[in-house]
Amino acid sequence: MLTAHGCSFSYGERRVFSDVSLSLHPYELLALIGPNGAGKTTLLHVLSGIQSPQQGHVTIQTDGKEEELFGLSVDERARHIAVVEQSVAPAFDFSVKEMVSFGRYPHRHTKHDHSSIVNESMEAVGVSLLSDRMLSELSAGEKQRVFLALALAQKPRVLLLDEPLSHLDPKHQQTMISLLQTLAQKGLAVLWSVHELNWARKADRVALLCKGGLLAVGPPSDVLTQAHLETAYETKVRLIPTEPGEPPLILFDRE
Amino acid sequence: MRRGTVGSWLLLLGLLCVSLLLSAWIGSVHVPIKDMAFGLLRRLRLISWPETPLATLFLDLRLPRVLLGALCGASLSLSGGVMQGVFRNPLADPYILGQASGATLGAALCALFGPPGSFWLLPLCAFCGAFLFTLVLLVISEMSAQLYFDQSALILVGVALGSLGSALTGIALYASQTDQANSLVYWLFGSLALGQWPQIALFSACALPMVILLVQQSHALDLLSLGDTMAAHLGVSVVPLKRRLLLFSSVLTALVVAFCGTIGFVGLVVPHMVRKWMGPRHNRLLPSSCLLGAAFLPLCDTVSRSLLAPLELPVGIVTALIGVPFFLSLLLRRLRKVKAC
Numbered sequence: 001m002l003t004a005h006g007c008s009f010s011y012g013e014r015r016v017f018s019d020v021s022l023s024l025h026p027y028e029l030l031a032l033i034g035p036n037g038a039g040k041t042t043l044l045h046v047l048s049g050i051q052s053p054q055q056g057h058v059t060i061q062t063d064g065k066e067e068e069l070f071g072l073s074v075d076e077r078a079r080h081i082a083v084v085e086q087s088v089a090p091a092f093d094f095s096v097k098e099m100v101s102f103g104r105y106p107h108r109h110t111k112h113d114h115s116s117i118v119n120e121s122m123e124a125v126g127v128s129l130l131s132d133r134m135l136s137e138l139s140a141g142e143k144q145r146v147f148l149a150l151a152l153a154q155k156p157r158v159l160l161l162d163e164p165l166s167h168l169d170p171k172h173q174q175t176m177i178s179l180l181q182t183l184a185q186k187g188l189a190v191l192w193s194v195h196e197l198n199w200a201r202k203a204d205r206v207a208l209l210c211k212g213g214l215l216a217v218g219p220p221s222d223v224l225t226q227a228h229l230e231t232a233y234e235t236k237v238r239l240i241p242t243e244p245g246e247p248p249l250i251l252f253d254r255e
Numbered sequence: 256m257r258r259g260t261v262g263s264w265l266l267l268l269g270l271l272c273v274s275l276l277l278s279a280w281i282g283s284v285h286v287p288i289k290d291m292a293f294g295l296l297r298r299l300r301l302i303s304w305p306e307t308p309l310a311t312l313f314l315d316l317r318l319p320r321v322l323l324g325a326l327c328g329a330s331l332s333l334s335g336g337v338m339q340g341v342f343r344n345p346l347a348d349p350y351i352l353g354q355a356s357g358a359t360l361g362a363a364l365c366a367l368f369g370p371p372g373s374f375w376l377l378p379l380c381a382f383c384g385a386f387l388f389t390l391v392l393l394v395i396s397e398m399s400a401q402l403y404f405d406q407s408a409l410i411l412v413g414v415a416l417g418s419l420g421s422a423l424t425g426i427a428l429y430a431s432q433t434d435q436a437n438s439l440v441y442w443l444f445g446s447l448a449l450g451q452w453p454q455i456a457l458f459s460a461c462a463l464p465m466v467i468l469l470v471q472q473s474h475a476l477d478l479l480s481l482g483d484t485m486a487a488h489l490g491v492s493v494v495p496l497k498r499r500l501l502l503f504s505s506v507l508t509a510l511v512v513a514f515c516g517t518i519g520f521v522g523l524v525v526p527h528m529v530r531k532w533m534g535p536r537h538n539r540l541l542p543s544s545c546l547l548g549a550a551f552l553p554l555c556d557t558v559s560r561s562l563l564a565p566l567e568l569p570v571g572i573v574t575a576l577i578g579v580p581f582f583l584s585l586l587l588r589r590l591r592k593v594k595a596c
Contacts, residue, residue, distance in 0.1 A: 083488040085484060092535030098534075
């Protein structure tokens with residue numbers, strides 16, 4: 001549905017990645033992993049359409065036909081693709097309901113029942129009871145869910161999340177992963193970048209970005225191998241077998 | 256906490272009415288309410304009544320001044336609210352991009368080189384100066400679109416332009432005759448003394464389109480306060496939006512400075528007070544800032560006319576006396592919040 005075709009991106013003289021081709025499909029949870037500085041956030045921004053690659057292009061399926069992502073208007077793009085950034089710091093203190101209602105901006109000229117959609121989005125992530133609370137009063141986990149509700153209010157077909165687990169404790173990380181799996185099961189194409197590799201085992205597919213390119217893309221058991229991980233992270237890795245058919249647990253050894 | 260209730264709006268409207276009435280009534284010359292009311296009805300051709308000299312004083316001097324104060328207070332507050340949204344900073348004000356310096360330079364050059372006694376020339380030159388500085392800033396921003404994304408750099412360009420304007424104004428004042436400089440000083444500190452009906456008509460005609468265009472951007476401004484990246488993800492064209500907002504609010508600020516000089520702190524204090532009361536959504540913040548600003552500035556002008564009567568302080572001094580303690584308390588609260596984090 002959303003496909004990057006041979007994309008290359010540089011910041012000035014510094015090449016971030018070259019010739020990256022990656023596709024996202026509905027009903028799929030894709031984990032994007034890689035060391036710091038590999039370009040995960042940049043790739044997310046290229047896939048979301050807010051940054052244009054110097055080479056290559058990105059296409060998206062809309063109404064059965066494939067279109068250039070950068071040929072769509074900003075509103076149209078926002079109707080198809082929603083992004084949850086790693087950290088969002090609003091300049092002013094909005095309530096939870098106000099925040100989630102911002103997700104309806106791309107649909108502002110439509111006659112949809114915006115209020116119902118906002119309520120449904122809050123319900124889907126479990127923040128309905130917080131609707132009148134101010135964002136500043138919430139915990140990191142609650143805020144992350146509010147930003148996810150905001151993204152869902154856009155009614156996207158593609159959901160991109162930049163390290164959504166980074167500020168969460170283990171319990172909330174589990175809740176967030178379950179939520180993402182549920183959203184993928186409902187038909188969304190979900191891509192999330194993650195540092196904690198053991199969470200990547202829960203994805204349908206994993207893409208490993210490092211050293212300026214995609215080292216591997218495929219099911220977790222094919223990507224999360226000792227060879228791949230040691231090449232990407234330049235450190236010793238130990239894989240601990242778990243259940244049959246499940247990808248192994250990953251531990252990083254000290255040199 | 257319920258924000259923006261009907262009661263809040265009624266209270267704002269009530270404050271505005273009380274402010275306008277008080278400001279029209281209080282002055283160095285006492286005008287009976289009967290003269291005020293009948294004079295107004297007569298001018299509106301609703302009654303026939305022999306207009307008294309006091310009624311004429313009220314209708315031709317005091318009322319236009321009060322209305323100009325309301326219009327300028329509303330404009331500065333709106334512009335301040337927009338700037339705070341664009342720069343994502345509740346400490347931003349309408350003069351942040353150096354327009355006031357440009358206007359002052361235009362006025363100084365007019366006082367120095369312009370024909371004496373021309374009533375319209377000073378505001379025109381001031382407006383041209385302010386607008387020119389705005390254009391310079393926008394041209395610099397267009398040369399590097401990145402500047403629109405770098406708030407600090409944009410502010411620094413504004414500070415640089417402001418400093419340049421101040422320096423050039425200083426040269427002009429230094430080179431001017433005493434009476435030319437004196438005529439400027441009162442204007443530099445802000446004054447509503449130019450308030451007459453033709454000025455009000457012209458100001459309203461020029462300001463109204465800017466007000467409408469700015470309030471229309473309320474929803475997009477909300478998204479801008481989430482950050483440029485998030486706003487882009489949600490379908491906002493960030494650079495064109497910022498360009499429009501900076502241009503329209505600069506024109507509005509330039510209009511105010513052209514007619515009334517530099518009146519500080521209104522555009523900083525009023526949106527900040529309103530935000531605490533009506534919430535940060537710009538569809539409530541901007542109109543309510545206009546209402547509170549329209550109430551605030553005439554009251555300040557009343558204080559400036561009455562405090563040392565029969566002497567009249569420039570209204571900018573009164574707004575500064577009120578605004579500086581407020582601004583400092585804002586800053587201290589913000590620093591305490593950062594320290595607590």
